Each structure stands twice: as C-alpha cells, then as structure tokens.
Amino acid sequence: MIANKIITLKKIAFTATASLLFVSCAEKKMANSNSEEFSSWKKMDVVIKSIPETKFSNTIYNINDFGAVADGKTLNTVAFQKAIQKCAVNGGGQVLVPNGKYLTGAIHLESNVNLHLEDNAEILFSFNPKDYPIVHTSWEGTEVMNYSPLIYAKNKTNIAITGKGTLNGQADSTNWWIWSGGKNYGWKKGIPSQNDPTNREVLVDMAEKGVPVAERVFGEGRYLRPNFIEFFECNKALIKDVKIINAPFWILHPIKTNNMIIDGVTINSHGPNNDGCDPEYSQNILIKNCIFNTGDDCIAIKSGRDADGRRVAIPSKNIIVQNCKMVDGHGGVVIGSEISAGVNNVFVENCVMDSPNLDRAIRIKTNSKRGGIIENIFVRNLEVGTVKECVLKLNMFYNVYGSQTGNFIPTIRNVSLENINVKNGGKYSVWAEGYAASPVENITLKNVKIQKVDSIYRLKNVKNINFINTYINDQKVKSIN
Missing domain, CATH: 2.160.20.10 (Single-stranded right-handed beta-helix, Pectin lyase-like)
Incomplete structure (x- = not known):
C-alpha cells in the first residue's frame, strides 16, 4: 500500500515536471517566434536608416x-x-x-x-x-x-x-x-x-x-x-x-x-x-505615403524573367512599403511573376487597400519556368475594404502566357500577416498552392479578422500555416501543420 502511494506520488511528480517542461518549451518557442518577428521589423528600421538622402546644389x-x-x-x-x-x-x-x-x-x-x-x-x-x-x-x-x-x-x-x-x-x-x-x-x-x-x-x-x-x-x-x-x-x-x-x-x-x-x-x-x-533586381527601396490607382498591380516586386533573371542573379531585397493607399489594381503588394533571381526581406505596414476592382491584397506569383526563392515577407497593420478574389494568394502555378512549366521549382516560405482587418474578403481568405517537393512553408496570420469571405482557405501542399488569434467570418481558425 505504501509502495503504491510512493509510485503514485512519483507519477504525479513526473507528470508535473513534464507539464512544466512542456509549458516552458511552448513559452520558449512563442518567445523565440515573437523575438524573430520583432528582430525582423527591427531590421526594417536599420535598412531605412541606412538609405542615404539625396542632396543638391541650390543653383536653379x-x-x-x-x-x-x-x-x-x-x-x-x-x-x-x-x-x-x-x-x-x-x-x-x-x-x-x-x-x-x-x-x-x-x-x-x-x-x-x-x-x-x-x-x-x-x-x-x-x-x-x-x-x-x-x-x-x-x-x-x-x-x-x-x-x-x-x-x-x-x-x-x-x-x-x-x-x-x-x-x-x-x-x-x-x-x-x-x-x-x-x-x-x-x-x-x-x-x-x-x-x-x-x-x-x-x-x-x-x-x-x-x-x-x-x-x-x-x-x-x-x-x-x-x-x-x-x-x-x-x-x-x-x-x-x-x-x-x-x-x-x-x-x-x-x-x-x-x-x-x-x-x-x-x-x-x-x-x-x-x-x-x-522594383527589379533592386535593394534598399522605400516606398511611402503614395496613392496607387492602376490598371495592373499597384506594387509588383520583380527580379527578372526565366533565363535572363538567372543570368543577372541579383535578388530584390529590403523593399519597404509604408503608409500607402491602394485603390484599383490586380494586387495591392505583389511579388512576381518575373522573379527568377528571388526576393527577400519585404516589409509592408500601415497601408489601406479598398476597391471593388482590387483583386488581392498580398500576392506572390511564380511557376516552374520562373523559379526563384521568395522568403521573409512581413506585413502588418492593413485596413482592407474589399478584395475580389482573396486577401493572401501564394501561387507556384502562375500561368498567363500559355505553357509556363519547366525545371526550376520555386520556393515560398516565411510569410507573416499581422493586425489585418478585412471587411469584404472575396472568395478565399488564403489561397496557397505549392509542390509536394516544395510546399509553401511557414505562413502566419496573427490578429487577422476577415469578414464576408466565401471560403476560409484553398490550400495545396502547404506546410505550417499558423492562425493565431485569427477570425474568419467571426469563427476562430485553427493552425495546420
């Protein structure tokens, strides 16, 4: 009897210790995640401060x-x-x-x-x-x-x-x-x-x-x-x-x-x-306080098409968009489709996107002819009125000029949306499609609220899509690993 009590007490102690370890690991993981996100936005501040200002003689x-x-x-x-x-x-x-x-x-x-x-x-x-x-x-x-x-x-x-x-x-x-x-x-x-x-x-x-x-x-x-x-x-x-x-x-x-x-x-x-x-093959580009009312994408970050992009091999990076208004356009902030040299470190914050003619808020488009590594895309503090198709679209099968397939499988990873409010979300909140061998990976929606959307998401070969305090049509959404 005493032995059984000792075993039970040991089990309780072990369980408590395991629980504490689990909580500690979870908290540590969350802290690391928050720290990474914080450091990413700090990097944006460093880039902005590093951009030299133009200076000119007063002669007219x-x-x-x-x-x-x-x-x-x-x-x-x-x-x-x-x-x-x-x-x-x-x-x-x-x-x-x-x-x-x-x-x-x-x-x-x-x-x-x-x-x-x-x-x-x-x-x-x-x-x-x-x-x-x-x-x-x-x-x-x-x-x-x-x-x-x-x-x-x-x-x-x-x-x-x-x-x-x-x-x-x-x-x-x-x-x-x-x-x-x-x-x-x-x-x-x-x-x-x-x-x-x-x-x-x-x-x-x-x-x-x-x-x-x-x-x-x-x-x-x-x-x-x-x-x-x-x-x-x-x-x-x-x-x-x-x-x-x-x-x-x-x-x-x-x-x-x-x-x-x-x-x-x-x-x-x-x-x-x-x-x-x-911006194409370009680095340290700050776009702020602008109004875009366009017949195509409002902002489209590029890095060359197919073989020419791979020949030049200069990724576009450190592209910052702040305090802009997007009206008509195929997309608010778009990456691609001419993207063969890759894009990384894109920061979008404090923008307003609103028009029945705006198709998407954030979009990445590529295919296996384009290829490219697209990573570290950070978006926060958007007010979106109406989009026709979806809020976030990540597509590795973009096809507009006939056959667009080849041997250059693209990579899309590390895309974060935070503090986003959408009144009319269109067909999907998130539409993401990757390859089995190269899934769209590490997508985070945090503190996102999307109303009046037909479907929560359309996903194919997506790994680690995290919904944190995110509500779509007033329903809290669970993460998918």
Missing part, C-alpha cells in the same frame, strides 16, 4: 532659359536636354519646370540633377515613338535595346524628380495602349501589336538562348511599349510628390538600383500593364 536651371515653350504643342526635348547637361556640368542642382504645359520626348537625367516641377507644371510626353531613342532597358523582366523610357537614367548617382506638378504620358487607346493587343484598349484584328510572332516571344527566346543584350535590338516595328520612369543601375535616388497619369506601360521601374526613396507620389493610370511601381 529654369528650362525656359534654355528655350522651352509652355504651350503644350512645341516639342521641348532639346531644351530639357540642354538644361540638364548644363546643370550636370556645373556640379548639379535643380532643373526647374515652371508652371505651364511642356511637350517633350524622352528626358535623360544626369548625376546630381533634381528635376523639379512647380505645382501647376505639367510635362506632356510625346506619343511619337521616334521621340524615344533606343537604349539599354528592360521589358517584362527581360533586358533589351528598346525605346527609351519617358524619363530615364542609367549609371547615375544622386538623382531626383520632385515637386507637385504632373507627369502626363498621354497614353490612351489611340497610341501606346493599342500596342498591347488588348481589345479593351482599341486593338482590332489586323492591327500590329506586341503579341505578333516576331515581337514579345522573340525577345523571350533570345534571352533563353543567351543572345547578348546588345544584339537584342527592338524598337520600331516591334511594338514593345516604353516604361515611364526607369532608373537603371543607379544609386541614391528620390521621386517625391509628383502626380503621374496615363502611362504607356510600367510606371516606376527601379532596375538594378540601390538606395531609393519614393515618397508622396500619386499614380492614376488604368492602361494595360500599368503597374504602379516595379
């Missing part, structure tokens, strides 16, 4: 002094060029665009130049392709010799576009947009477009075969629309306060560019492929 170069005419009809390309060159040769400063309407072709910036628009200044960009010389650029993630972006800088340092004036690409269904081949943008059978057999797919095929970029000469007769603003291999750049409308193609395109701030920019452009901002 007024484009009117170089022959510019503000009648909206006279082509001022040479006046812009002269003012920018004079500014650069003299050590830099501000190239001033006074109030009025100025028609121009391509504007090429130089180091230490701040292109500044007065409040009622409007730059009208010509829609004559001959006003855009052939330069080294990129088109949908593939490098090419093509029409110059409307505003272009290559290998420049300390450059800026500032002021509250307007940059008007003047694109519509009678000019640039019709090249897309989209029936909604004026295209009809028999009209040439980027989709013709000798155009887009030829460029992609050249990249797959390793044809040098200098030999990928497109331009006239190929119908590949120019980007609006492209900073190519630049360092220390700023775009602040300007309004951008009616873009031919992608709107803000930092490519192979480091240390750039995009602040207070308003974009309103609903043409084909009118992504708001596409």
